[in-house]
Amino acid sequence: MKNPLTTKQLRLKYDPDSILQAIETCYENNLDKLRNSIGHHDSPLCKYREDLQISFLENQQKNNDIVGEVASLLKDTIYFMLLPKKQRTDVTKTMRTYYTELVKNQLFRIKILLEDDEIGMANHETELNSKHKGVEQVFSILNMLKKTLEYENDYRKKLTRSSYLTGLQVSMGRFFIFLNKINMNQGDQITLVQRMFDDFNVDWKEGDRENIKLSLIHPALDFYKTSQDEILSMSVSVFSKNINDVLMSNIVDQSIQLKKRLRRF
Numbered sequence: 001m002k003n004p005l006t007t008k009q010l011r012l013k014y015d016p017d018s019i020l021q022a023i024e025t026c027y028e029n030n031l032d033k034l035r036n037s038i039g040h041h042d043s044p045l046c047k048y049r050e051d052l053q054i055s056f057l058e059n060q061q062k063n064n065d066i067v068g069e070v071a072s073l074l075k076d077t078i079y080f081m082l083l084p085k086k087q088r089t090d091v092t093k094t095m096r097t098y099y100t101e102l103v104k105n106q107l108f109r110i111k112i113l114l115e116d117d118e119i120g121m122a123n124h125e126t127e128l129n130s131k132h133k134g135v136e137q138v139f140s141i142l143n144m145l146k147k148t149l150e151y152e153n154d155y156r157k158k159l160t161r162s163s164y165l166t167g168l169q170v171s172m173g174r175f176f177i178f179l180n181k182i183n184m185n186q187g188d189q190i191t192l193v194q195r196m197f198d199d200f201n202v203d204w205k206e207g208d209r210e211n212i213k214l215s216l217i218h219p220a221l222d223f224y225k226t227s228q229d230e231i232l233s234m235s236v237s238v239f240s241k242n243i244n245d246v247l248m249s250n251i252v253d254q255s256i257q258l259k260k261r262l263r264r265f
Contacts, residue, residue, distance in 0.1 A: 004105040014098035019091055023079040030078050030200075031071060037199040039067035044188035066182070073178055076171035076264070081200045085164035088203075092162040092170075095265035100156045103262065107149040110142050140243055141251060148255045151230070152262055164203075165215055170265060173224025176217055186213065193217075227263045231256050 011017065038045055045067065080088050113119060120135045179189050190209045193216065197204065206215070243251065 004108050005101070007102055007106065010098060010102055010105065014094055014101075016095055016098050019095060023076055026079045026082060027075045030082070033199065034071050034074060034078055034196070035067050037196045038070055038192060040195075043195065044184065044192050045070065048182050048184055048188075070175065070178060073175040074172070077168060077175065078200070080167035080171060081197065081202045083167075084203045088164045088167050089162055092166045092265055096156075096159065096162060099262045099265070103149050103152050103156060107146065107153055110146045110149065114139065114142055114146065137243060137247075141247075144243075144251055144255070148258065152259065155230075156262075165219075167265065169216060169219040170223055170263075172216060172220040173227075176220050177224055180221075186217070189217065227259070231259055 005013065037043075048066070080091070083091065117139065120138070176189065179192075184192075190212045193212050194209065
């Protein structure tokens with residue numbers, strides 16, 4: 001790779017911030033409509049809300065506004081629901097390409113630095129090789145970042161082709177996980193999604209009940225669980241004996257946040 005773009009240059013090329021800002025604006029403008037859709041009087045969510053309110057009171061837990069909690073899990077989803085099919089596909093392709101290039105370029109730069117293990121020193125054959133402790137930490141951190149980016153690079157090579165459903169599938173994982181957590185049966189989940197899609201006029205004529213299960217629920221859960229499993233294993237795979245516990249914790253947290261952002265689309 002010759003003269004790879006910097007992350008700033010990549011942002012200028014793909015303009016991901018305009019998409020992220022559009023998501024925020026869309027959520028703010030349509031939050032009331034979303035709450036009404038999932039929280040109307042005959043919504044499946046109502047009967048589960050009543051059960052949870054009793055449970056919350058018994059356990060002295062905070063905030064039982066389940067409608068607000070569910071709505072907060074659909075921030076990206078609202079944006080994709082309001083886009084036509086082709087634009088949904090284009091947005092997913094743009095964001096995935098941006099993050100893929102970002103990973104490749106950052107990995108390339110880190111590998112160049114690691115090729116010279118005497119950066120920061122001027123050793124001679126007549127002198128003992130004594131690497132400064134701070135420099136050792138720098139190389140350890142770079143190696144951990146390299147490992148994180150390599151995992152992500154391998155993952156992105158295996159991504160399936162983006163479609164008009166990909167944005168919905170990826171963004172609805174936490175939503176379906178939450179519905180499972182409150183023990184909502186699959187029939188009620190499908191009813192909830194059908195009503196929401198109808199209210200937002202989602203560009204998807206194939207939205208029958210069976211197709212919602214096969215094309216949305218199952219892929220969304222699979223994607224979410226795969227990402228979570230990898231995030232949980234992050235603290236094990238990213239490790240160095242040259243880093244103290246506090247710094248190590250910070251690096252692991254950073255790696256987790258990086259992975260979450262890269263997997264958003």
